[in-house]
Amino acid sequence: MYLHGTSKVNDQGHLEIGGVDATQLVAEYGTPLYVFDEALVRQRCREFVDAFRASGLKFQVAYASKAFCVMAMCRIVEEEGMSLDVVSDGELYTALQAGFPAERIHFHGNNKTVDEIEMAIDAQIGCFVVDNFIELQLLNAIAGDKRQKVKVLLRITPGVEAHTHEFISTGQTDSKFGFDLGNGSAMRAIKEAASLSNLDVLGVHSHIGSQIFEVEGFRIAAEKVAGFAVQVRKETGIIFPVINLGGGFGIRYVEGHTPLPVAVYVEAITEAIKENFGNNDYPLPEIWVEPGRSIVGDAGTTLYTVGTTKDIPGVRKYVAVDGGMTDNPRPALYEAEYEAMLANRATEQSEEVVSIAGKCCESGDMLIWDLNLPKVSVGDILAVSCTGAYNYAMASNYNRIRRPGVVFVKDGQSDLVVKRESFDNIIGNDLIPARMKQVSTTR
Incomplete structure (x- = not known):
């Protein structure tokens, strides 16, 4: 993955943006996460x-x-x-x-x-x-x-x-x-x-x-x-x-x-x-x-956590992340292309070709096809570059997935500029007509 701006690989072998280790950003803010340099x-x-x-x-x-x-x-x-x-x-x-x-x-x-x-x-x-x-x-x-x-x-x-x-x-x-x-x-x-x-x-x-x-x-x-x-x-x-x-x-x-x-x-x-x-x-x-x-555009990076995989011998290996077309619809809309790396294993050599799938209930929810990566494990952090333009702007709540937070990083400091959506945000505008049977809810 080409490193833009202040992005670099630090002494720990991790992706660093704006002087902040990507693994630290994930630990503090969770994933998916939009990070802006x-x-x-x-x-x-x-x-x-x-x-x-x-x-x-x-x-x-x-x-x-x-x-x-x-x-x-x-x-x-x-x-x-x-x-x-x-x-x-x-x-x-x-x-x-x-x-x-x-x-x-x-x-x-x-x-x-x-x-x-x-x-x-x-x-x-x-x-x-x-x-x-x-x-x-x-x-x-x-x-x-x-x-x-x-x-x-x-x-x-x-x-x-x-x-x-x-x-x-x-x-x-x-x-x-x-x-x-x-x-x-x-x-x-x-x-x-x-x-x-x-x-x-x-x-x-x-x-x-x-x-x-x-x-x-x-x-x-x-x-x-x-x-x-x-x-x-x-x-x-x-x-x-x-x-x-x-x-x-x-x-x-x-x-x-x-x-x-x-x-x-x-x-x-x-x-x-x-x-x-x-x-x-x-x-x-x-x-x-x-x-x-x-x-x-090139100032934005999206961080994901790797979840499940599906290996179809002789065909393809799918690696699923905890985001997808809800935070980046551009590949599904017009086949936009991206580069990516494992932010927590940035110095390791590539060992396999995988395709990055999103978590939406949609077969078209694919972020990257045929990406060279080290052998991927559950919990790895995938960093997708150049996601600053039209990603957060076009994000949705499809499948009622909460939209990610947004962080600005600069000179070793990170600042949350958009909070990750909560479950209350998801249902915040929902109304149940009075004519419908009232039931108790556990929240």
């Missing part, structure tokens, strides 16, 4: 901020909280001088309860509810990223009722889609997000937004994909967005003070993944903006981006 999270934040600062452009780096949203994470983002993206009232509430400055919050989503819009306007957030014509009218009406004027970016689909090493530049009209650039809806949306008295149009937002390991897609997107901005200026006189080029910066999950350094992505984006806007005598806009996975 706080120093690495902060390093990633600073890499983005420092790279943009070096460009000389005005900028905002907004952490995409959908990747991992808890109050302690919001506090780190605030301390590192970044902005914050939210996509629901729950994420907004988390940020506000953490004391995050509302003026640095951006609200995304293709179907914001009336309650969410009202909550965000009342909190006086910094910006709405508007996704469709219905939202334009709804947002304008609610803002008018509240006698406020709200800042908006319009999400456009620029005709570029990039994933990992590939990008394609076609119509890309088949998306639930945004106003399409190719069929004219983006221009119509700009004109409509400009006519609405309670909206202040800052510019446009685009997002071309995820787990991107190259820069060409970002360059093409910048070119298309700049061309659109010039067209808007020509037809309406509107000049965009802000351009948001989204996120999608890749991380290394397994061998063969080759993400670029943050500074390389940022340099490509900022140089493309300077070139394409400068060539059209257009005032250089403020650049916003939205890293999520690339901030927290």
